């Protein structure tokens with residue numbers, strides 16, 4: 001897919017998903033976000049960039065780590081996501097958080113370089129992840145570190161059939177390279193290619209719990225990357241994709257609830273001093 005089109009699909013897709021995102025994914029993504037934050041080892045007073053910040057789930061946790069003297073700048077391609085995060089910052093009285101609408105590959109941010117950058121579950125959607133990591137590197141202090149989390153191997157993500165089910169009904173694929181970074185050492189190699197040193201990575205297996213079919217369907221179709229395509233489906237198409245998706249996760253059903261396996265990869269790298 002042409003990269004401009006991919007950015008537009010993501011931008012307007014996540015605009016649609018913004019209102020349903022946290023209900024569908026907050027608990028499910030928490031282990032990956034926690035491992036990424038633990039790996040980044042943020043310190044009080046640090047200035048942190050949160051790329052593809054979404055509603056700010058990670059940004060607000062960054063603030064807990066950096067305290068009142070630190071700051072977080074969140075960036076995201078979706079205007080709705082950025083607005084959502086800004087609203088939460090005002091509601092929570094977090095004056096040391098700011099949010100800007102930028103694609104990850106070109107963030108025209110002013111001010112001091114960052115001590116650390118993080119990106120949770122965002123790089124799979126970016127047309128050129130090495131470019132995005134290069135942009136994070138550019139915005140860091142020498143010696144600063146970047147940490148990222150992505151979905152892992154396709155075979156270990158029990159919800160993965162969502163993409164072919166939706167792609168069969170739209171003219172261009174929603175996320176063409178979604179699982180590419182989760183294969184083998186691909187994420188770590190991308191960090192190295194972007195210019196990071198001391199790169200390391202680890203994998204994490206989890207279960208994504210949903211109390212009902214309705215919760216699992218809402219997370220998959222309304223709160224995630226296929227939300228734009230789904231919003232254009234008529235009722236009959238919606239019923240058909242629901243049935244196919246539920247069939248694909250049937251093996252993970254326990255009574256009314258679902259425990260769907262998932263895997264994440266978390267990597268970290270350091271901006272070389274020279």
Ligand SMILES: C[S@@+](CC[C@H](N)C(=O)[O-])C[C@H]1O[C@@H](n2cnc3c(N)ncnc32)[C@H](O)[C@@H]1O
Nearest residue numbers: 010014052053054057077078103104120122125
């Ligand atoms: C799964 S959400 C992750 C949000 C947040 N990091 C978290 O952990 O909750 C993916 C986010 O990536 C953003 N995104 C997709 N493509 C992007 C791009 N090219 N540049 C920046 N953000 C992008 C979406 O708008 C969405 O908010």
